[in-house]
Amino acid sequence: MFDVLVYLYENYWRPDACPDNEQLTRKLSAVGFETDEIHEALSWLQGLAVSAESGSGSQPGQHSMRVYLPSELELLGEESVGFISFLDSAGVLPAPMREMVIDRATAIGTGPLSLDDLKIIVLMVFWSLGEEPDALILDELFVAPEDRLIH
Incomplete structure (x- = not known):
């Protein structure tokens, strides 16, 4: 599923730039993606869209x-919780966005979630809201090239 999400992030500027399902x-x-992987990713993205539409975007202050x-x-794991706390304390992940991240991370259903997947x-949360993280934080979000291809 994560490979499909990475592909979408790399190839579409925003969710509304994606073709219909x-x-x-x-x-x-x-x-070359498998049918199950595609359906899982699209279902996960539908949950993200619902979360974004429910007013969970970034709201300063x-x-x-x-x-x-x-x-x-248990689902997130210590490393992922630490990273979420880091983004929160750096002021780049406002509480509503943090909740979207936690919601979508726990929607995966298996844990602990790897830091790369988080x-x-x-x-994807930033992408779904049409926002780009701060440049310094963006570097932290890029996954090692040998693990995934995010450019």
């Missing part, structure tokens, strides 16, 4: 402390 599915299949449920800690989720 049927055409996108055909295109992703033609590129909203600061809050996040207490994680045991189930969230970084892709963070990028």
Whole structure:
């Protein structure tokens, strides 16, 4: 699924630049992605779109402390929680966006989530809102080239 998300991030400026689901599915299949992987990614993106439409975008001035449920800690893992805290304390991941990241990360359903996968989720949240993270933070979000291709 994450490879499909990376492909979409690299090839489409915003979600509204993507073709409709049927055409996108055909295109992703033609590129070589498996049907199950495509459907899983598109379903995950639908959940992201719902989250973005529900008013969970970045709203300046909203600061809050996040207490994680045991189930969230198990699914996210210590390293991912630490990275989310880092982005939060750096002021680049406002509370509503943080909640979108946590929602989409826990929607994966298996844990602990790797830090590389979490970084892709963070990028996709920014992407879904049509925002680009601060340049210094953007460097932190890029995954090692040997693991994924994000440029």
